Amino acid sequence: MNIEELTYPTEFSPEVKSATDELYKGISKIIPEVEWPFHAPLVHEINKLKKEKNIAILTHNYQTPEIFHCVSDIVGDSLKLAYEARDVEADTIIVCGVHFMAETAKILSPEKNVLIPDNRAGCSLSESITAADIRLLKQKYPGVPVVTYVNTSAEVKAETDVCCTSGNAKHVVESLGTDTVIFLPDEFLAQNIAAQTDVKIISWKGRCEVHERFTAAEIMSYKEQHKDIVVLAHPECSPDVVAVSDYTGSTAGMSNYVKDNQPERVIMVTECSMSDNVAIENPNVNFIRPCNLCAHMKRISLKKIYDAIRFNQFQIEVEDQIIDRARLAIDRMLEIGRK
Ligand code: 13P
Ligand code: SF4
Helix, strand or coil, X not given: CXXXXXXXXXXXXXXXXXHHHHHHHXXXXXXXXXXXXXXXXXXXXXHHXXXXXXXXXEEECCCCHHHHCCCCCEEECHHHHHHHHHHCCCCEEEEECCHHHHHHXXXXXCCCXXXXXXXXXCCCCHXXXXXXXXXXXXXXXXXXXXXXXXXXXXXXXXXXXXXECCXXXXXXXXXXXXXXXXXXXXXXXXXXXXXXXXXXXXXXXXXXXXXXXXXXXXXXXXXXXXXXXXXXXXXXXXXXXHHCCCEECCHHHHHXXXXXXXXXXXXXXXXXXXXXXXXHHCXXXXXXXXXECCXXXXXXXXXXXXXXXXXXXXXXXXXXXXXXXXXXXXXXXXXXXXX
């Protein structure tokens, strides 16, 4: 590597300042003014290069505010990012999220160049199950349809009848019209869906390492301290946590709840950056933040996005025959839609 390849834009010049002032105003409640000169030169350069190279940046709700609000073209939950990856007009898609999200984008847009800024950004759910595991389950329960959470590898999706996300899991399970489904790999999501439906659910032992850390006792202690608090939980939390929550939904569902209901005080039982991003858009709502970090999501940074653009890295590659089979499962989910 030469010295140029190791350096990053750092000059907070008058040009950079005036080009990024509006963006900073949007996030000034969360990012202190002293920090902005470190972000602004990279934000400016990424936004310039993105236009020149016809790149679309698709960003998950768990990314930090300077990524989420300042360089992204499309933001959302896993389901929205899947729809947008299929439809977006760009030569290159950069996914600011974790590896399964970038793989989903590649499966839906195989002709596009799909990049992830750090290819070590994994997911404990995705790592909990392999394609061989699914094949064994299908042998054990012949004829029972397999519903797989999108937080899985392309190889696992290829063995699946239909995918789902936290935004449509119950709807997908019920749409199959069977009395039993195999639902993988999230044990807690499976239990939370089983509590809302008559369909019998055969589950797996995967867990989200971020959401499994929240406890009902912790949430109850916030409720005791703040009598007026509204608790919003992600369905990857345990059923005990869900039981003491006022609303359970995907990251988009939680964000829409705040936008539509404008509660006085809210607690989002999910990854840390969610509250930051939603707080920026809802200045009249008070946020209590018992957050847990997703170390995988946090591998993505402005510097790595800049490197992704200039070095065209890290390219997502999926074998054609896996794409063809995984695509069927994702397309079925997209046809079923969100509910
Ligand atoms: P959403 O689909 O709700 O955005 O969740 C993705 C995820 O990884 C949650 O941990
Ligand atoms: Fe995976 Fe949990 Fe991180 Fe989401 S928050 S990417 S489910 S480890």
